[in-house]
Amino acid sequence: xxxxxxxxxxxxxxxxxPVELRCNYSSSVSVYLFWYVQYPNxxxxxxxxxxxxxxxxxxxxxxxxxxxxxxxxxHLRKPSVHISDTAEYFCAVSSSTSGTYxxxxxxxxxxxxxx
Amino acid sequence: xxVVSQHPSWVxxxxxxxxxxxxxxxxxxxxxxxxxRQFPKQSLMLMATSNEGSKATYEQGVEKDKFLINHASLxxxxxxxxxxxxxxxxxxxxxxxTRGAAINEKLFFGSGTQLSVx
Numbered sequence: 001x002x003x004x005x006x007x008x009x010x011x012x013x014x015x016x017x018p019v020e021l022r023c024n025y026s027s028s029v030s031v032y033l034f035w036y037v038q039y040p041n042x043x044x045x046x047x048x049x050x051x052x053x054x055x056x057x058x059x060x061x062x063x064x065x066x067x068x069x070x071x072x073x074x075h076l077r078k079p080s081v082h083i084s085d086t087a088e089y090f091c092a093v094s095s096s097t098s099g100t101y102x103x104x105x106x107x108x109x110x111x112x113x114x115x
Numbered sequence: 116x117x118v119v120s121q122h123p124s125w126v127x128x129x130x131x132x133x134x135x136x137x138x139x140x141x142x143x144x145x146x147x148x149x150x151x152r153q154f155p156k157q158s159l160m161l162m163a164t165s166n167e168g169s170k171a172t173y174e175q176g177v178e179k180d181k182f183l184i185n186h187a188s189l190x191x192x193x194x195x196x197x198x199x200x201x202x203x204x205x206x207x208x209x210x211x212x213t214r215g216a217a218i219n220e221k222l223f224f225g226s227g228t229q230l231s232v233x
Contacts, residue, residue: 043208043224107158
């Protein structure tokens with residue numbers, strides 16, 4: 001069975017400061033990893049994904065994440081945050097079971113950017 | 116980019132009534148649609164997976180007779196909450212996956228439906 005753990009439920013950070021949102025996963029099979037952002041009362045938008053290849057993945061809005069297989073982590077980073085980055089961020093894993101991909105989401109991290 | 120339209124965005128209903136939520140892929144064919152439920156400050160919980168033209172596969176603990184899912188076409192899936200009760204109040208989100216076999220396909224999300232049962 002797969003699982004995703006987001007260690008921080010809330011992360012406050014000042015504007016223009018760097019931020020890291022942590023994500024750890026467990027799975028007995030190869031997985032694909034994703035980060036999604038959710039703004040209030042909206043659906044999720046894909047920030048970035050790791051499928052294979054380079055372990056450093058760059059996404060939209062200046063975010064990047066690094067896949068670390070030995071530590072089973074996929075932490076999300078941004079070198080300088082903006083007020084507009086305030087949102088809920090979800091890490092997700094997916095793998096194929098009988099040809100169907102299921103997505104398992106973490107509990108989310110609320111990023112609060114302070115002026 | 117691809118768009119998934121979910122309607123309504125907000126619905127308030129009386130206990131015992133049924134509510135239908137629609138999820139449409141506007142500019143692509145969605146072979147698979149997923150329905151999620153999200154409680155406040157919690158993650159998305161997968162309720163069911165539906166493939167066009169076949170019965171939905173429900174996750175453990177999800178009542179299939181209460182949450183009816185229909186995926187009659189490649190662009191439309193519906194979730195009907197039957198005989199809704201206050202504990203069914205939640206944020207429901209659909210997502211759609213494009214046709215094809217590779218994980219490279221993206222998962223597109225609707226904007227969600229906030230259901231409040233009085």
